[in-house]
Each structure stands twice: as C-alpha cells, then as structure tokens.
Amino acid sequence: MKRMLINATQPEERRLAIVDGQKLLDYEIEIEGREQRKGNIYKAVVTRVEPSLEACFVDYGEDRHGFLPFKEIARQYFTPGVSPSQARINEVIKEGQELLVQVEKEERGNKGAALTTFISLAGRYVVLMPNNPRGGGVSRRIEGEDRAELKEAMDQLEYPNGMSIIARTAGIGRSAPELQWDLNYLLKLWNAIDGAAKGGKGAFLIYQESSLVIRAIRDYF
Template identity: 95%
Template structure:
C-alpha cells in the first residue's frame, strides 16, 4: 500500500515522503525560515512610477520594494479615461495607489521580487485566474485524447465573467463535477483574499502560498494512497482541516502517527533518503 508520511518533529524542518510498502518513491523537505514568497499575495502601495523602465516599484510589506512591470498591471487599476491600448504607465498609475499583487519571482541579490497583478490560484485539478480573462486552457503537458476529454469537461464549468481557468495534469480523468468542486474552493478562496484586501489600508501579506503539508496533499494525494500519517498534532490538525475542506470523502485517511518508533524509521526509509540525497 502506498502511504504519505509527514515528519514534523524537528522544529526547524518538515519532511514529506511517499512510500510504497517500505520503498521510497518521493521526498520533499521544507526548512523553517526559508519559506518561499513565490505565489504569496499581498496588498501593495505604489511608491515610484518609472516611465523609462515601463514599470513601477511598490511597497508590499517586505523589507525590499517589489518591481511591477506595466504589462503585469490589470486594466482594472488604470486611471479613469485612459485607453488601455495606448496607455502609458505615468498616465495610468499613480504613486500611493493600492493594488493586489502576487510574487512571480523571488528576490535575487539586490533585485527586488518581480510582481504581477494577474493573480493565479492553484487548486488540485485547476488553476483559477480571477482577473485574467485571456489566460485559460489546458496544461501544455496534456496531449491527445486526455486533452480533448479534459477540454470537454472544462467547457461545462461555471465561473465569473472576466476570470479564466487552466486544467492541471491531475485533472486528467476527472469529471466536470469534480473539477467544479475544486474551482468552487478556489473561488471561495479568491473571495476571502479580495475581501481582506478591501478591508484594510496599506501594504501587508494577505495569503501565503500553501505550506508543504497542503501542497503535498494537493499535489501528491490520489486514490492509490491509503494513509496519510503525520507525527505532530499541529500538522495533523492542519492536514485534517484541509482534507475536510477539499476532499471530505478521504478525510479519514489522515491519521495521527503515535508509535514509539520514529515515523521514517518505522518504514525504514531514513537510509534510502541518505543514499538518494547524499551530497556527492
């Protein structure tokens, strides 16, 4: 039987393993303090408009200001009366203006993070782009009959005008109701993000792209996986809540591991991890 194991007993790291019996299939680690900002969504304030760069700099609540190219600014933020086709950044955007942005590229060296106002929220089967009407379709990695079948299911989905959706590879073989369920979850999430942005002034973090635990369940969990075993209370609670929300029919597979033997030792995978990931 395949299992998902999540080890969080060390305060500074969380580890995920996918095993089949006692064979390691997949492994991921998340180090405390090195969490990525990519995918995070912030309320931001324009601090400087730079016509020569066709971009602006924004304060989004982190130490260094972010870089927002003009092409990444949705026309919903343009000043009234500015024609979208001939707009220049200095006419469309002003200092002090508030926007909702998502991190596209992490800070590097002395470069600030690259940002966009075209938000994308990844679910299990689909990605929702709530304010980008032209971004939809089916993942390029999906081909042939799978592509045609998925496109047919996607055509049946209901979502607001002005949004678009992309099917992920995990969506292959899923029915339209299953895809719609995932999409509804993302629409609820976007509603909460939008509400938080409108509810307060200034620059701040609104939404943190999922932790390892939630990403793991979203991306690795499937019908082959019998149990999700977790060895700490807080991570177990987090996984339980997420499962109950997103896949309630499988919530019973999330289990709190309580044996005396350490979780990864119990499945004899520590040495497999060491040999697979030994530094050469």
C-alpha cells in the same frame, strides 16, 4: 514516470527536483530560516513609478519593495479615460495607488521580488485566474484524447464572467462535478482574498502559499 527528488542532507536547506524520465520539470531550493514568498498575495501600495523601466516599485509589507512591470498590471487598475494600447505607465498608474499583487519570483541579491497583479490560485485539478479572462485553457502537458475529454468537462463548469481557468494534469479522468467542486473552493478562496483586500488599507499579507514540498505535490502529482 514523474518523480520527486528531495535532497535534505544539509540542515540549512532543502533542494527539490521534479523529473519525468530524463527530463527536468522543475528545480527549487528552500533555505531554512528564509521566508518563502513565491505565490503569496499581498495588498500593496505604489511607491515609485519609473517610465524608463516601464515598471513601478511597490511596498507590499516586506523590508524590500517589489518590482512590478507594466505588462503585469491588469487594466482594472488603469486611470479611466486613457487608451490602454497607447498609454505609458506614468499615465495610468500613480504613486500611492493600492493594488493586489502576487509574488512571481523571490528576492535575489539586491533585486526585490518580481510581482504581478494577475492573480492565480491553484487547486488540485484547476487553476483559477480571477482577473484574467484571456488566460484559460488546458495544460500544455496534456495531449490527445485526454486533452479533448478534459476540455469537454471544462466547458460544463460554471464561474463568473471576467475570470478564466486552466485544467491541470491532475484533472485527467475527472468528471465535470469533480472539477466544479475544486473550482468552487477556489472561488470561495478568491472571495475571501478580495474581501480582505477591500477591507484593509496599506500594505499587508493576505494569502500565504504552501511550503515547497506541499506545493510540488499539488502542482505535479
């Protein structure tokens, strides 16, 4: 049985663990006064391309620039006419280029936040990946008959080409209309995010992820 354990004995921080029996599923620390950015979505601007690192640094509106590896850049941002399979980062990405990014890992020490352009939006039952058509499926934690039934319901869902969805464990036992309702909310959210990105220039925050506890409840329960 899954349980959430919260240690808030220290006023300046909260520690949260998700366990299933004796297995640790997740462990995170939220420090009071330090803004949590994991999951946030930003409009960003490339400030430096580093071919030796196969990555670039981007201004996403915070004090320290973020780190964006080449493998985390969607092809929609590549310079047209260059073969993606053979290109180096400096051939397809340019300084001053604007991107939509999501924080994957928080800043640590002297390292800036790790970013990706492959956006994911988590709902109650499904996760929408609006610019990653190859990332869909059913959560690895779902097995047996539950997996087969959920996959059958997922096959009935309607969403635009070029996107993909992942069924979450909370989707077990849910009907196709229930999953579609959750997906429709995420599609509306994505349209709002995409519209905000296209309507503004420079680096700025577009979407702010939920707090640590709310995120854990959504992701695991």
